[in-house]
Amino acid sequence: MSTDGQFDSALDLLRRLPPSSTSANLTRICALAPDLTEELLSSVDQPLEVRRCKKTGRDYLLCDYNRDGDSWRSPWSNEFEPAIEGEDEGAKPSERVRKLEMGMGEAVDIYRELYYEGGVSSVYFWDLDDGFAGVVLLKKTTPTGKSDGGWDSIHVFESIDRARTSHYKLTSTVILRLSTSSDALGDMDLSGNMTRQIEQDMPVTDDSSHIVNVGKLVEDMELKMRNLLQEVYFGKAKDVVGDLRSIPPLTEANREKATHQEMINSMKR
Incomplete structure (x- = not known):
């Protein structure tokens, strides 16, 4: 093959x-x-792993965008761990893009604390010929116990410079997993992922505008995807459980269903 x-x-x-x-x-x-x-x-796309920066003591997330061989770059120290030996110290953003990366990282860290009340976030930027690109990562897991769950969101974007505006292309993926096991409820495993994409032109006055624009795109996309997941995952699971489990006697439920169908048929005549 x-x-x-x-x-x-x-x-x-x-x-x-x-x-x-x-x-x-x-x-x-x-x-x-x-x-x-x-x-x-x-x-x-797979669930993100967490590592602690040896220099700053802050947690950061591992992904393919901050990996160079078997080393990963910390967004807080801008150094690879473990260190890369030789003249090649690993791919790093330019001074301008690194400044944007740091600003975006601090903004996303505040967003994470406000929206997720915990978890870990990381931001990585890199240079493009006509702009720059980056990834915003967010991870939150449930406390250790009988239930196990996690939310991983990966937002990859690119920003193409234009006159007084920038063209942004954002691809967002959310990985959701929920599982529980107990004598009362039994075993349940609900997991999956969702990917959405958007492109938009937004005004730019200086470099700080990029942080505001990307932050708005990520926040809006996360809100939309959370609502979709609530409808698709939890709504569908509720419907399935409702069909499988009948609280009233089955004879009464079947009688009501037959009456309902009879009314529908009479309206069609």
């Missing part, structure tokens, strides 16, 4: 396996097909 065929098959397989086991299954596929490792890691 060609490399392209193997890659397509791997993505197809991951889509059919439980979303809660994406990381473990991705590791197994990479072990079977090492040549696909880089491409799969950059294409498949």
Whole structure:
């Protein structure tokens, strides 16, 4: 099988396996097909990992956008951990883009505390020929106990400079997982992901405008996706449970359903 065929098959397989086991299954596929490792890691969204910056003592999130080999760049210290030996110290943003990255990182950290009341956030920027790009990461997990859950949001954007405006393209992915196990409720596993994309031109007066514009796009997108997840995941789960579990006697429920159908049929005549 060609490399392209193997890659397509791997993505197809991951889509059919439980979303809660994406990381473990991705590791197994990479072990079977090492040549696909880089491409799969950059294409498949998986729950974010947390690491503590040795220099500042602040937590940050790991992703493909701050990775160089087996090292990850801390957004707080701008240094790779573990350090990269040799002349190549790893890919880092320019001075201007690094300043934007720091400003956006502090803004997102405030947003995380206000909206999530905990969790971890990280922001990474990099240079483009006609602008810059970046990723905003947010992670929140439930306290350790009988239930296990987490929210991971990944917002990748690019900003293309134009006269007095910038063209923003945002691709957002949310990974949601909820599971619980108890004698009273039994086992439940609700997990999956959702991806949405938007493009928009917004006015720019100086570099600080980028922080405001990107922040607004991310905040609006997260609100929309939270509402969609509430309707799709929780609303559908409620409907399924309601159909499976009947509080009134089944004979009474069937009688009401027959009466309702009879009324509908009479209206069609």
